[in-house]
Amino acid sequence: MDMEMDIPLPEELEFLESNSHLYEDDYPDLEPPEPYPQQEEPQPPSPSPSSPTDPPLISETQTNGHKRHRSDGLHASTTENTAPSDDKRSRIDDLEPEPVPGEEDWLRYSPPPAREPSPVVKEQEEKIVSRYASQIDGDCIPVTAPSGDRVYAKICRVVREERLNKLHAKAQSGGLILEPVNVLLQRVEQEAFAKALQASSGGQNDISLPETPVVHEQLWVDKYAPSSFSELLSDEQTNREVLLWLKQWDSGVFGSEIRSTSDEVLSALKRHSSITQHQKHSDSNFLRKNRGPRWRNERFRNSNNLDHENSISKGVQDSWNKNSRLTGPPEHKILLLCGPPGLGKTTLAHVAAKHCGYHVVEVNASDDRSSSTIEAKILDVVQMNSVMADSRPKCLVIDEIDGALGEGKGAVEVIVKMVSAEKKSDMGKENVAKEEQPGKKSSKKGRKTASLSRPVICICNDLYAPVLRPLRQVAKVHVFVQPTVSRVVSRLKYICNKEGMKMSSIALTALAEYTECDIRSCLNTLQFLNKKNETLNVLEISSQVVGRKDMSKSVFDIWKEIFQRRKIKRQIKSNNSSSSVSNEFDLLHSLISNRGDYDLILDGIHENFLQLHYHDPVMQKTVKCLKSLGVSDLMHQYILRTQQMPIYVYLPPCAIAVHRLVAQVQKPNIEWPKSYQRCRTMLLEKMEAIRSWHYKIPPYISRHLSTKSFVEDLVSPLLHILSPPTLRPVALQLLSEREKNDLSQLVSTMVSYSITYKNVKSDPLSINPRHEATSDASSISFDPPINDFINFKGYSCGHFILTSAMKQVVLHEVEKQKILQVSIVRSVNSIDGCTKERRDFEEVESSRAQSAKTDQSLACVEKNIENEKNLLNIRQCNPSTSKISSNLASSESATACVKLKSSGDVKKPYSGSSSFFNRFKKLSSKGSQSIDIVVKKEATLERDLRPLLFKFNEGFTNAVKRPVRIREFLL
C-alpha cells in the first residue's frame, strides 16, 4: 500500500533534481526505493533462516544497547533528539498527504544504519524495533543508534539463545568490537542480498560491489581506530562534554532542533550509503522520513524559483520553525582539546563531530596555516555549504594548533578575531541575532568580519604554549587525562586476539604503563612485534619498544619529578635497588634533557628546594644542594663565555643530584622561579636610575662617584646630611645666622648633586610608613629616589626625615638657587664673551645687574640688604639666598674683577667682550679708581642716569611683605 504511495515520489524528485546539481549527492539515495519495495516482501523469509549470521547481530545490537544505556550523557543527548523528531513526525502527519499506515512503516525503519540488517529479521515478528515502547508487546529495550536516534527493540529471547551457541566465537567480542559495526553488518547483508538481487534486478548488480576485505597492510592504529562514539577510549567525562558542546550547536547549525535530528539521520544515512550501495535497499523506507521536508523543499522551490538550494532548505526550515524555540550556539565557540599525544584527541574530535552529523574538515600542521589561507578556509567551512560533495554542515578541526609557531599564529588570530567579532555583534541585538542567523548563511558576502556559525575544534598538546594564550580565553578548554590502564589493556587485548597475537595481559599492562597509555604507540609497537613474530617480553620492554616517545613535559612536571620521590615504583622494583636508582636517573635525565632550558629548571630548583621537608640536622644536604647548583652556575657561565655548547650535557646531573638529596614523598608545592628574575629587573632599574642621575651631576663631582661607591659609602651619609635634624621648621626670617648658613649649605649641596624634592602621589606602597606626610594627599620625596637605596625589606633605618613643610621650604630654595645659577652662568658667559648669540632683554638686564653688582661690591663689601634688593631685581627674595647667590656670583669673574680693580691695575679680563658690555665695564672701571665715597656717589649718579628697571619675577616669594616706597629704593 505504501509502495504505491512511495514510488511516484522518488520519481518526481528524480525528475526535479535532474535539472539541478544540488542533490547530486543525494541522488543515489533517492534512486533505490524503486526496486526495494519489490524485493522487500519476498526477501525476509529467505535470509533469516538461511544465513546464520543475522541473529548474533541482534544480540550485538542489544549488548550495544546495554552499553549505551550505561552512559548517561549520551543517553541524555540522544533522548533530547527524540523529542523533536516526534514533533517533526507529527508535523509531517499534518502536512503530508501520505496516509497514516505509511507512518508505521517508515517508523519501523527509522533506526539508523548501524542496525540496518535487524529490520530484515524483524520482518517476521512485527514491531521488533519501534520508536514507541507501546508498539512493542513484550519486553523491550531502548537502543540508541550512533546517529543519535532512539528506538525500542523487542527482546526475543528464544531466538537469541537458540543461536547463541552457534555464534559464540563471534559474539564473544562483545561491545568492544573495533571494526565498525555497520561495516560488519553491511558485509553480512551484502552476501545475503547479492543473490536475491541478481535474480530480481540485473541492473542493480553492476553497482553492487562486494566490500573489499580488510587490508592487512593497514596500520593497526588506523585499522582499529574507533569509529563510533561508544568505542572511544578516552575519558567518559570528556567525551560527553565534547558531545554536549557539539550538540549545543544544533539549533544554530541545523536551523532547528527538528532539523537537527533529521539532518543527523540523513547524515548517518549518507555515511552509510556511501559505504555500500546495497544499503539503499534497506534504507528506502528510511528515506521516506526525510522525504517530507525535502519534498517540500522541492515544491517550495518550484513555486518560488529560488536559486540557492541551501538557503531554501534553511529558509524553509526557518519559516517552519519561526515559532519553535531557537537557542543560539554555545557560549564558547571554540573547543580546545589538549593533552599529551596518543590519547585520542583527534579521534574524539572526528568521532564526535561525525556522530553529531557534521562533515569534518581537518586542518593540521601539514597544511598551510598562514593567516590568509586559514581565514579563507574557515569562511569556507563556517559559512558555506558545499554544493557538490556533501550537504552536511561542516565542522572544522584544527589539529596541532600549537605546533607551528609563525604560521600557526595565523589560525589562532583569525579564530579569535571571529569570536570577538561575533561577541560584538551579539551585544545589544540578541533579538536580531535570531533573524540574522539564516541570513548569515545564505549571503556569505557582505560581511567584513565573518562570525563563527559552525563548531571549531582545536587540538593541541601544550595548553600553555604562548601562541594559544589569546585562544585560551575564548575557548572552552578540555584537558585530556590518560585513560586507565585497564581500559587500554582490554582494548589492546582485543586487538591482539583479533590479530591472532598471543599476549599476556601482564605484558600489555607493562607496555601501557611504559608508554604512559599512549595507545598509538602501544599499537605501533604491537604491530611491529607482530611483524617480527615476537612476543612482548615484560622484562625487556624497554629494549623492545622501538622509538620511544620523546616526552617533553612541562617545567612544572619536571620540578615535580625532581622534588617528589616515586613511591610506587620503588615498591615494585625494591628487589634490585641499584637498577631502580639507575632507572630513576635515566628517567630524570631524559626528562630534563628533553626539556632543555636548564637555566630555568635550575632556577626553579633553587627557588623551591628550601621549602621541602627533608631531614637535615647539620645542613649537610643543603650545602650539597647549593654546591651542585653552584657548579651548574659555573658551568653555565663557562658555556656562555666559551660557546662550548656540548658541555650542556653535564647540566642535568646537577639537577639529579639535588633529587637524590632532597626528594620527598609528599607532593611538593612548586612555585615559578620569579625572585631571581625580579631581582635582576629591579637591579637594572635601579642602576638605570643611578646612571641617569649621574649624568645630571656636573662632571667635576660625578667623575669621582661610581655606582659602587655611591651605594657603598655615599647614600647613608648623604641622606643624613640632606635632612639635618638641627634645622628648625620655622620661617626663614626667624633662623639664626648659623642656621641660615646651614640651610644655604644644604641647598648648595642639593643643587650640586642635582637632588630636589618632588611631589609624589600618595601611593601606599611606595611611601615609607614612618613618613610624616603619609596622611596627606601627596607627599614630597627626593627626586632621584635615593632613599630607596636603603629601603631594605624588614629594615628600619634611623634616618631623620624632615617635615613636609620644611621640605617645601627646601624645595623652594633649591628651585630658586637653580634659577640663579643658570642666570649667573649665563651672565658670566656673556661677560666672558663666550656667547656670541644675540642677547635678549633678559640677558641684558641680568648682565647689567651683574655689572651693577660689581659696582656695589666695590662700594660696600658688607652688603646692605636693601641696596641688594634694589639692584638685583631678580633676587627679590630673602636675604640669605641673596647672600648665597652673591657668593656664588662672585665665584670667578666678579671676585677676580673686584680684586683687580681695588689694586687699581686695570687689566682686561673682559677683553673679548662685545661693545655693549664694554660700556658698562668702562663705567665700572672708572668707578673703581675713585675712593669709596666717590664710588657711592657715582653709583647713585649712575643709577639716576639709568631708568629704573622693574622685573616681574614670576613665581613666589617667602619674604615678609610690607609696603615700600619707590623712593626708598632709589636712595
Next chain:
Amino acid sequence: MLWVDKYRPKTLDNITAHQHIAQNLKKLVTEQDCPHLLFYGPPGSGKKTLIMALLRQMFGPTAEKVKVENKTWKVDAGSRTLDIELTTLSSTNHVELNPSDAGFQDRYIVQEIIKEMAKNRPIDTKGKKGFKVLVLNEVDKLSREAQHSLRRTMEKYSAYCRLILCCNSSSKVTEAIRSRCLNVRINAPTEEEIVKVLELIGKKEGLQLPSGFAALIAEKSNRSLRRAILSFETCRVQQYPFTSKQVISSMDWEEYVAEIASDIMKEQSPKRLFQVRGKLYELLVNCIPPEIILKRLLYELLKKLDAELKHEVCHWAAYYEHRMRLGQKAIFHIEAFVAKFMSIYKSFLIATFG
C-alpha cells in the same frame, strides 16, 4: 657641595694623604717623561683624586674643564655591526672612560674605540705637550680578551698617547699590562692621615673639634677617606658642637648585613636559610655588589665566632667568593656560603654542647 668634593685637593702640592706619592708623580711629570701608569688600591684611598691632580699638573687648569659625552659607537665586529654606547669625560688633552661598562662587549671598546682615540695625535703639537692621556677606570673588570687587546695598543701608540689605568686590585690585571705600566699602589690612608685631613677640614670650616673625635671617626671609617669625610659631615649636620661620645651613624646596608648575620647565628635550618635568601636578594637589588656583601657578612660573622672556627669559615668564604666571580648568579654562591657556615656552626654547637 659635600665636603668630600669641596675639599678635594686639586693639585699635587695640596695632597695630604699620600704626600710622597704625589711628590714622586710631580717629579715624574716635570721631567716630561711620563710612562703608562697603573693606579691600584682600595676604594676611598684617593686614586682618582691623584689622577686628577696629576692631569692638572700635566696640562694646567684646562684639564679641569671637562665635558661629558654619551656617544654611540658603531663597531664592525666581523659579520655584524655592533652599537656600543659609551660615556666619556673629556678635556682637550685627555679622555676618561670606563670600558667595562660595555659588559661582554668590552673587547670591542678596547680594540676599536680606544685604538681610534689613541691613534689621533693631538693637533697642537707646537705646544708643550705632545701626547694625550687616556684614563681607563675599573680595568680589573675588563675581560681577559679585552686586556690582551689592550697591550698592543699600549705599545704601538705610546709615542703620543699615555694610558692611566685605575683599578682596585692589580691581581686581576694581566701580567702583560702590569709590566708595561708604572704601578702605583695607593694604599688606604692610615688613621693618622685621616685624622689630619679631618682636622684640616674642621679648621677650614671653623669647627671646634674635641680631642679624639677625629680619631673616632677615622677608626669607624674603615680607613676609607671618603667615608671618613662623609661621616664627619653627617656628624656636623646631626649635632654641633661635637661631643666626643657622639654616635657616628654607620652605613645602612652594613646594619642590614649585621641583621642577617645575627639571623644566621640564631638558627641554622633550611627555613632560616630561605629567610636569609630574601634579605640577600634585598641587598642585591639595591645595587650592592655581591663581593662586598660576602665580605661584610664574613666580617660580621667573625665578630661573634669562636676562635677555632674562624679559620675554617674564612677559608670557605674565600672559596665561595672565588666561585661567585667565576659564576653568574651571585645569590647561589652567597647562599651556599651561608649554608656552609650554618652547617659548620651547627655541628660545632652540637659538638660542644651536645
